[in-house]
Amino acid sequence: MTLINAAGGEKGRGVKGRGVKGGGVKRGGERRGRPPATTPRELELIALRLFAEKGFDATTVEELAAAANVTSRTFFRKFTTKADVLWQGFDDEVAELREALASVSEDIDWFPAIRQAILSVNHYTAADLPELRTRMHLISTVPALQASAALRYDAWERTISDFVAHRTGLETNEMLPLVVGRTTLAACRGAYDVWSAQTVGELATYLEQALDLIESGFAELTG
Amino acid sequence: MTLINAAGGEKGRGVKGRGVKGGGVKRGGERRGRPPATTPRELELIALRLFAEKGFDATTVEELAAAANVTSRTFFRKFTTKADVLWQGFDDEVAELREALASVSEDIDWFPAIRQAILSVNHYTAADLPELRTRMHLISTVPALQASAALRYDAWERTISDFVAHRTGLETNEMLPLVVGRTTLAACRGAYDVWSAQTVGELATYLEQALDLIESGFAELTG
DNA sequence: TTGATTAATGTCACATTGTGACGATATTGT
DNA sequence: ACAATATCGTCACAATGTGACATTAATCAA
Structure with a gap:
């Protein structure tokens, strides 16, 4: 227990979020819909770097998201708040x-x-x-x-x-x-x-x- | 120690009224400048009431300030954040x-x-x-x-x-x-x-x- | 009364966070 | 090609919080 999660590797795009509807039929290699442009982990690493460089308050979510080639809206879909990104x-x-x-x-x-x-x-x-x-x-x-x-x-x-x-x-x-x-x-x-x-x-x-x-x-x- | 402050006396600067706003002894030579339109304590009581009635998030600072006949700018001069009002x-x-x-x-x-x-x-x-x-x-x-x-x-x-x-x-x-x-x-x-x-x-x-x-x-x- | 001083308020503009709605895009399955 | 689906981007918007500057209301000195 680290209390402040060490977070493992996880660079690949893991299959997640089974839909609420349609039951749970699992078949090989089914990954529908547009693939995520980034991962929570990538955003976390970027955040860590930017926060350390410029400070938490001086780093806007927009900058952070831009560094991962997404918009801030995407960031807020993955994390409820700006601070949440460090609590993966x-x-x-x-x-x-x-x-x-x-x-x-x-x-x-x-x-x-x-x-x-x-x-x-x-x-x-x-x-x-x-x-x-x-x-x-x-x-x-x-x-x-x-x-x-x-x-x-x-x-x-x-x-x-x-x-x-x-x-x-x-x-x-x-x-x-x-x-x-x-x-x-x-x-x-x-x-x-x-x-x-x-x-x-x-x-x-x-x-x-x-x-x-x-x-x-x-x-x-x-x- | 209450940990959650019971908010004792007014601590007003020389104002010793019994009301929340402090009474009005208008003579006596002290305190220059425009007098405060409200007290932190009054804002706290209003906040307590509104938060309990409508919920914290559903209560805007503007409503809260308006209930004390001040603007939100005045609120934020007395308290750094909306939450601070309960930590007097x-x-x-x-x-x-x-x-x-x-x-x-x-x-x-x-x-x-x-x-x-x-x-x-x-x-x-x-x-x-x-x-x-x-x-x-x-x-x-x-x-x-x-x-x-x-x-x-x-x-x-x-x-x-x-x-x-x-x-x-x-x-x-x-x-x-x-x-x-x-x-x-x-x-x-x-x-x-x-x-x-x-x-x-x-x-x-x-x-x-x-x-x-x-x-x-x-x-x-x-x- | 008048004016200077002072402290608090009000107004305005603004950046940022965070959300809802809706359309666009990219991938898989038929 | 076409449907289904999951994610994305854009836009509009509410709310928090801050800086700059003008305004108001009080005291003090004359």
């Missing part, structure tokens, strides 16, 4: 986390289960680091992006809260599930921040450290 | 928290000090409850407001992180201060959520409960 795939990660939590053995206590799920979903490569850092820097310095982060984090927190609620028999919006969901995210974000500022070290190590911290009531590292 | 005074609360932390005896350990500071800054009256709930509901349901919350919370978190850094000799953006700042906010928000959903109970009680939770590594209430 985050929803997928949340879904991954939810699945990971669901597949942890019931024998394992709920907090260790959360720890295990978070660590299992955490996959990234060293090659992703520069991009991650660029995104990270933007998200932590541009107000509009910080704001957009809140919406994504909410979904992540709720995933944890739902799991805790399920395991403890409480409601999602009772004190314990709420607090655990939010503090767990808080810890992971802290780990992520520290890790991404370093030049070495495994994210997983920092995550464990942060989770130890909250599990022990900040007993660790308190020297 | 939050910055003041953060400042209060910072002062409270600074004035806690050095003999008290840093986590108890945080607890004490948070509780000491927490002041609200039963009369504020309806307004707090309306604001709360808006902030937790309208994406634009959720997003704006992130920016406010950041300042709050940093206040805690700075204090922990100061007390431990670490840097603000090292793991422990970061995680403590964020988890403390997470806990207080959880307490606030639960409290504002109830019809009875003291916020302070919930705050203590939530802080116990993180201090003990979720040992409390884990039955």
